[in-house]
Structures are given as C-alpha cells and as structure tokens.
Amino acid sequence: MAVTIEDIKKLRKLTSAGLSDCKAALNETNGDMEAAVEILRQKGKAIAAKREDRNASEGCVLADVKGNFAAIVALNCETDFVAKNQGFVDLTKQLLNLALDNKVKSLDELNALVVEGRTVADLVVEESGKTGEKTEISAYECLEAPSVVAYNHLGNKLSTIVAFNQDGVDHQVMKDVAMQVAAMNPVAVDRDNVPQAAKDSEYNVAVEKTKEEQVHKAVEAALKKAGINPNLVDSEDHISSNIAKGWLTEEEAEKARVVAKEAAEKKAANLPEQMIQNIANGRLNKFFKENCLMEQEFVKDANLTIGQYLEASSKGLVVAEFKRVNLNED
Secondary structure, eight states: OOOOHHHHHHHHHHHOOOHHHHHHHHHHTTTOHHHHHHHHHHHHHHHHHHTTTSOOOEEEEEEEEETTEEEEEEEEESOHHHHTSHHHHHHHHHHHHHHHHHTOOSHHHHHHOEETTEEHHHHHHHHHHHHSSOOEEEEEEEEESSEEEEEEOTTSSEEEEEEESSSSOOHHHHHHHHHHHHHHOOSBSSGGGSOHHHHHHHHHHHHHHHHHHHHHHHHHHHHHHTTOOGGGSSSHHHHHHHHHTTSSOHHHHHHHHHHHHHHHHHHHTTOOHHHHHHHHHHHHHHHHHHHBGGGSEETTEEEEEHHHHHHHHSTTOOEEEEEEEESSOO
8 A cells, every 4th residue: 555645644633643653664664654653652762772771861841830839840861952852842832731630649650641542651762762862851840839930941951840828919029039049059948947967967068177177276376376378288289399490398298297287286176165056057058048048148239138129029928849950050
C-alpha cells in the first residue's frame, strides 16, 4: 500500500514525530495508522533506554495556580535547543495543567495519571522519541493554602510558588513575595523552620571563624610589637617570596614564625568563651536575616523586611510555605 503525504501528516499530528519517522513507520506497517503509532511509541522507549545515562540538565520549568492549589513542573532534556522548542514547552504546560486539575500531591502520582489511554510517564518517554534526547520530569512541587501564587522567571528555567495563611491576599503583594523567593533563594520561611542540624552547623562555623579571627588579631598585635610587618609574613609562600625580593632576611622570617606560634598558642588557650558565643550568635542572627524569607530585606524596599511588608498589607499575614525550582546554579 502506497503511503500518502496526507497519511504522514495525520500520523505526525497524532504523535508529533518527525516526518521521516512517520513515513518510515507507515511503510513498515503498510499504512496501518494504529500500528505506526505503536512503532513510534516503542521507538521513543528505545531512545529513552539508550540515553538513560545521559545528563538531562536543560529543560523547561513552569508554575501556575488553580484556585487554592499551586504547582511547579520541571521537564528536563539534554539541550537548550530542545528546551525552547514550542512542542516541549507545550508538553510541560500540559503536564502542569494535569497536575493542577487533579491536585496531584507527588511526582509518582503525576507520572501515574492517564491521558487518552497513556500515562504521563509514557508521554515523557514518547517525547524522547520525538526529540532524540533523554527526557524526564526532574521536579514536581505543590502547595495548597487559603491563598497561593506562582511566578515564572523569564526563560522558563526558574519558578516559585508561595502559600499564605489568609485568603483574599492582594495579588501584587503575593507576586512581590514570589519574586523575592526567586531572587533571594531563602532556605526557610522563618528561623523556626530552619532545620536544627543547619542551625547547629552555622553556629559551629561561626564559633570557629570567631576563634580564628581572635587568634589572628593576637598574632598581628604580637608581630607589630616585635617590629615585624604582619603583611610580610602572613603565609609561608609570602615569606619565601619576600625573602627572594630582599624584603625579609632568613633571621627575620624565623623570628616571625616563633612570635606568631607563641602568640597563637597563648591566645587559643585563653579565648573568652562568653565573647566567642556572643559574636557567634550575632553571626547566626545575620544568617537568619539573610536566609529566612520573613526576615529578609525586601528587594523593592530596603526599609522593610518581608514580614513587615506583609503585616502592612494585612494584619497577621505571613507566608505559610514556599517552593522554588531552578534548573540553573544559584
């Protein structure tokens, strides 16, 4: 049976596969449309399996809201060329709309949804057959609350969703907060929601950094008292370089080493514990202000924190939760 251009176009419309692939599938099945569709689907599975170990680091990230439910879908591929293809973007939108319509709570649940006899997982595999690239849903996030908002950054690589504790929140206020999440990448809504392990780690780092600074100050003071310029002996590489330049003698270098060692050991053994704790707690508070959304400086008004901005909009208004998906490195 001769394959017509109309048949090829029909198969392409059904599958979105390339014209040459559609023609080959119809020739192989003697014009049987259903069998040709199945061949193209199987081809997609074969390509997906073959490229399983490839790195799918490009893609399309989209977020949207339906009622009081918000979701983000990240569909990944291998190249930016495919990621920007309208068909690929449309598939991401289709998956997102399915998630919103069904209030999907997890990636597994999304993959299991059935569309016209095929699961979402099947649709993603078939996309590999169309593009020739590894394709996968790399991230799915959702939120449900009295008020929710979604923000998509230009380029479809970064999206955020934010949930609020009140209904009827001004849309511009919600959008401002969603953009803040995109721009400032907070680690938690507030300090109470920062994992204890993260707090402990930040505090311990702050303590060690404070101790190092106190020892360093003591060493610098001791070197100056001994008539040695601390900038000339701040590392062994620097000492060697300065000796070669004639700025230091071997004797001066050795004296500096002795003075620095004795001063460091003496200071380290007599560090004021309460002062160290106070400085470390100050640094931890700075971490909270920079990384907790409600305490962050509002990017549109440096005189306000996000918490103050929300309180000014509606008394008691706070962010309940947020999600952020970014395909690029922060």
